[in-house]
Amino acid sequence: MSTRRRTLLTAAALWLPVAAFAAPITMGFSQVGAESEWRTANSASIKAAAKAAGITLKFADAQQKQENQVKALRSFIAQKVDVIAFSPVVESGWDTVLKEAKAAGIPVILTDRAVKVADPSLYVTFIGSDFVEEGRKAARWLLERAAKTPNATLNIVELQGTVGSAPAIDRKKGFEEVIKTNPKLQIIRSQSGEFTRAKGKEVMESFLKQRDKKIDVLFAHNDDMAIGAIQAIEEAGLKPGQDIVIISIDGVRGAFEAMKAGKLNVTVECNPLLGPQLMQLAQDVVAKKPVEKRITVEEGVFPAEVAAKELPNRKY
Numbered sequence: 066m067s068t069r070r071r072t073l074l075t076a077a078a079l080w081l082p083v084a085a086f087a088a089p090i091t092m093g094f095s096q097v098g099a100e101s102e103w104r105t106a107n108s109a110s111i112k113a114a115a116k117a118a119g120i121t122l123k124f125a126d127a128q129q130k131q132e133n134q135v136k137a138l139r140s141f142i143a144q145k146v147d148v149i150a151f152s153p154v155v156e157s158g159w160d161t162v163l164k165e166a167k168a169a170g171i172p173v174i175l176t177d178r179a180v181k182v183a184d185p186s187l188y189v190t191f192i193g194s195d196f197v198e199e200g201r202k203a204a205r206w207l208l209e210r211a212a213k214t215p216n217a218t219l220n221i222v223e224l225q226g227t228v229g230s231a232p233a234i235d236r237k238k239g240f241e242e243v244i245k246t247n248p249k250l251q252i253i254r255s256q257s258g259e260f261t262r263a264k265g266k267e268v269m270e271s272f273l274k275q276r277d278k279k280i281d282v283l284f285a286h287n288d289d290m291a292i293g294a295i296q297a298i299e300e301a302g303l304k305p306g307q308d309i310v311i312i313s314i315d316g317v318r319g320a321f322e323a324m325k326a327g328k329l330n331v332t333v334e335c336n337p338l339l340g341p342q343l344m345q346l347a348q349d350v351v352a353k354k355p356v357e358k359r360i361t362v363e364e365g366v367f368p369a370e371v372a373a374k375e376l377p378n379r380k381y
C-alpha cells in the first residue's frame with residue numbers, strides 16, 4: 066500500500082471518532098400553546114424529530130401568550146442554547162428579543178408562523194405554510210360550488226384565527242382576494258374564534274342569533290373552530306354541511322371525521338409535521354451551511370367526497 070494511501074486512511078480513521086463525539090445541538094423551542102389538534106400534532110412532530118436527531122430540546126408552551134414566548138426566548142439566550150426555534154403567536158413585537166438573540170450569537174429559526182420585523186436578518190429562515198394560498202384554495206372551492214347556482218347570493222360568516230397572527234391575517238387576505246371576483250359572495254360577519262373549538266362555538270352561536278340575514282356559508286380559519294361551530298349549528302336546529310356549507314383549514318383527523326358524517330364540506334390541508342425538516346435545518350444552521358430564507362411545504366385540498374378514503378392515510 067502506498068505511503069499516501071496509508072496516510073489518508075490514518076487521517077480518516079482519526080477523524081471518524083472525533084466526529085462521532087461532536088457535541089449534540091441544544092435547541093430552545095417556544096411553542097404557541099396547545100389550542101388545537103393541529104398544534105398537538107405539530108408539538109408531537111417536533112419532540113419526536115428532536116429525539117430521532119439526537120438534538121437536546123428545551124420545549125416551552127406559551128399558552129397563546131406573547132409575553133410567555135418572550136420570556137422563553139430570553140431564558141434560552143441565558144442558557145446559551147445553540148439554536149432557537151419558535152412559532153410566533155402574533156406577527157409583531159419581536160424586534161427587541163430577536164436583537165438580544167442576535168447579540169448573543171444565537172441563530173433563530175421561525176417555524177409555522179412568521180413575524181414582521183424591521184431587520185429580516187434577525188432570523189435565519191422560516192419554514193411553514195403559505196397561508197395566503199390556503200385562503201385562496203378555500204375560496205376557489207367555494208367559487209366552483211357557487212358556479213352551480215349562478216344567481217344565488219351567498220352570505221358568508223367567517224371565524225378568524227388569533228387576532229394579529231400570520232395565519233389569521235393571511236388566510237383572510239387570500240380568501241377575500243378570490244371571492245371578490247364574484248359579487249354574489251359576501252362576508253356578512255367576521256370575528257375571531259381564537260383557533261379553539263370552544264370560542265368557535267361561542268362566536269357561531271352569536272352569529273346564528275343575529276337573524277337579519279340568512280347564513281349560507283361558514284369559512285373557519287381552522288378545523289377546531291369549524292368543529293365547535295358545527296355543534297352550535299346543530300343546537301340551533303340546522304344541518305351543518307347542508308343548511309350551512311362549511312369550509313375550513315388544517316386537515317386534522319377531526320375534520321375528516323366531520324366530513325365523513327356529512328357535517329363539513331371541505332378542509333384545506335396545513336401540514337403540522339414540520340419536525341424532521343426543522344431539525345435538519347437546525348443542524349445546517351448551526352453548521353453555518355447556507356439555507357433558504359423561506360421554505361414552504363406542499364399541501365392539498367380535501368373535499369368531503371374523498372374523506373372516507375383518505376381518513377386511514379392521515380398522519381395527524
Ligand code: GZL
Pocket residue numbers: 100101102103104177178193194232260286287288289314315335
Ligand atoms: C397554522 C397554525 C394554526 C393552525 C391552527 O400553521 O399556526 O394555529 O391553523 C393552530 O389550528 O392553532
